[in-house]
Amino acid sequence: MFNNHERRKFNQKSEHSIEKEWPFRLNFYDKSPWYEVTLEEFEKHALDRLRILAEIESSFARNRSWEELKTVTTRQFKDYLPLNSNSASTVDTQTERRNDHLGHFVLRLAFCRSEDLRRRFVKAETALFRVKYESDDARERELFLKSRDFQWNEVEPDERKQYSSELKALGKGSTVQQLEEWFEKEKFYKVRWTQVPDLVNKRRVLLIDGWAYVPSKEQLSIVLRAFEANLENALDRTARSIMRMDNDSRLTDVLNHMSRGFVAGVASEYSSGPATGDEITADMVDDLAKRHFPLCMRNLHECLMRDRHLKHFGRLQYGLFLKVLGLSIDEAVAFWRKSFSNLTDDKFNKEYKYNIRHSYGLEGKRANYPAKSCQQILLADKPGPSDCHGCPYRHFAPDNLQTSLLATYSSQGLTSADLAEVMRTVKEGHYHVACTRVFEITHAAAGVKKGEGIGEGESVTHPNQYAVKSIEIEKAQLGDAMVVE
Template sequence: MYNISERRKFDPAKLDPAKSNSSKLTNCFEWRLNFYDKSPWYEVSLEDFERYALDRLRVLAEIESSFARNRSWEELKSVTTRQCKDHLPLNSSSASTVDTQAERRNDHLGHFVLRLAFCRSEDLRRRFVKAETALFRVRYESDDTKERELFLQSRDFKWTEVNSEEKQQYVKELKGLGIQYSEDEKCTTERLYKVRWTQVPDLVNKRRVLLKDGWAYVPSKEQLSIVLRAFEANLENALDLTARSIMRMDGDTRLTEILNHMSRGFVAGVASEYSGPTTGDEIRADMVDDLAKRHFPLCMRNLHECLMRDRHLKHFGRLQYGLFLKVLGLSIDEAIAFWRKSFSNLTDDKFNKEYKYNIRHSFGLEGKRANYPAKSCQQILLTDKPGPSDCHGCPYRHFAPDNLQTSLLATYSSQGLTSTDLAEVMRTVKEGHYHVACTRVFEITHAAAGVKKGDGIGEGESVTHPNQYAAKSIEIEKAQQGDAMVE
């Protein structure tokens, strides 16, 4: 993850000198819902620039994963609500115990930073708009009714509320849409909005509106469709404008690395860095083989099997697997014992000269003495691409489809994975949702422990880190053992 050691400032007004006077104004957010029309023209620290964008990206990445996993809207809404509570809280104005203006300012800033990151290609813009629209809908449906109505009144959606005379004119057609009339068919209390049909093409396609002379008569229950279409169109136009202006920022090296990191967030989600043992217990060298067979994700299982077969791993393989084991709970002494036993075809002198230093270095005991974290799914997917004879990388991305299917069946068939399950896993791989495929394999192989489809590694969350996968698998097994003892 990109870290910033200095507290430096970024001033958006420098991108557009004509608007520099706007930076003197403080943004005031009257509503919880936001179409993000006004840019945040004020100074922010680079720490905040990155922090609030990452918080928002975690939510959007989980929304994208939900689409890839074909979750129902209610499931997506539930997962997104939990993610927002943890990373992107946004309370209504009636919440008296929180600083709602600070929450809305952070939400506003994060959105505009991600605009800069995701405006760079048509595919990124499309995915960003889809995820942002879903987030807006979740907030819209959970918003305070009165506040939501005031928000709608504050904007021009180019709709006209249909009067009673016009409702009376189309009684038969409107009753076909489910509009309830009085017994004498003279009046209805249900609201009806008239808009140009191009504003609601989805409702026209589903035949949920009445069409007359290019106008669509939209029942109040379908009002959200008008709002969402307006939100999408507004954001699409804004992203196009941002894409044309982004070249002004390319010379600022403080930002390009952050934005490039952000734009990869949809590939494998956004993982928190793991820096401590995830099992809660220290593991020994002689436990690794058994743990690998029961709890490791496919990337680490493949590295372990290559190590056991060849009695050697190349540099990037040792780095990926060694850091994973360190964070899993393997101490420095046990790590040296594990690698010495694994490299059994080497003499002690050769092992000590060529490999022992690197093991100690990864634990922060040599060199610059940094405590290196284990690699996340995003880092494994996007850095150090494996060559023909390498074992590192992500099998879901770097294996040929036939080899991947063979490997999955050979590795996990004893844990419940069948050839029938492969079709769904391979579909997500083909669509480029590699961490979603890994999450689905986790659900299948832990189904006997009560993990259901859609549960992920807990509360619907997708796998974004190999240690996250292993830790949850070990936790589930411990819970089962505890239940068995109680029984």
């Protein structure tokens, strides 16, 4: 990742030239990082970028329109990867662009390891580049395009005149006059047809002797294809050299964690304490489970109520979820004691109470354990035949999943007609997208629309995130009802 020659060259540069290392928001990421970074920076900026890329892939899986995807991505840009234009004189644009540069290269290391990961990374990064391109300052975008060789030539006046009728056929206009006006203003670029196969397929260019005549309104296609090809080649080179880094466990653990980010996105961190603003009691859990819990926690709760017992990983997954939701240690002990009603007090105290206190950081090494995210539930501790933990969208057989969804959520508006869309995303491996769609359907009566997710288009990446948002929606409805009354 770090090139010694480039680092020495960078260190020799003047302070003035360093300020112009990243002259544009747009970047083809040709130069690998030549600067030293801390492990904290290494992980933070990559995770921030991964949050955006994972949501872009979720948008593809949810069949969002380009405008919807752009809206969601632009909003996340502000939160995780701010990139201002040069006109923002009060902002440190070089630091912003350095973070963007670093995050990209760390993820390149994480996603170069298999053909499938490389394909998904290129697709998401290309969409991210397009969002930046379309939102960029027009003048800076033009300067960026001039700074690179895209192997295009502007069509000369003689050629424009020679092929004028064919070129006008590429324009839009309902009258001859409108086409003439468009043709006079439009620029045309000549490139090899292999640079714009998508435009050739859609018949948006004029083909003559292996050359494609591209109107400027389709110029972005040339740029995106060049970005894709550049990144694909770079990933291949990185994959061939990655083995030199595999001996450094400090990096490989982080990279392996990130390469799983497309499975269930990157979850927000949920610390201990009442996530909803209110503590919950043992007596409230059953009612909350039926109205607000995601399918994984509903399944654990129902298994617990039915069997009066949960195995170790089930207790761990459900117990930490309830802890972070707002169940205090005293209420947790009361809840589990009531749930394990077929045990004697002595057996419960000896075999289970210690583990409950341990998960709250009151025994053992006294660590404050967080609740498990969707990614952890999907990838760790695969459930066996008699286990209840895990993710139903991944670990249930398709028929069992459909039956469970209808039995669990039919009272909240889910119908058999909704299952086709949910099961399609499950089949494609987008389990958190399926869970997000179920959230939208079951909260449609409260005003949640398709595509909104758990708010502002965000997908579910954590069971507590699902439950907290559901509770917040209900509170808002109750507040509105009280105002009306």
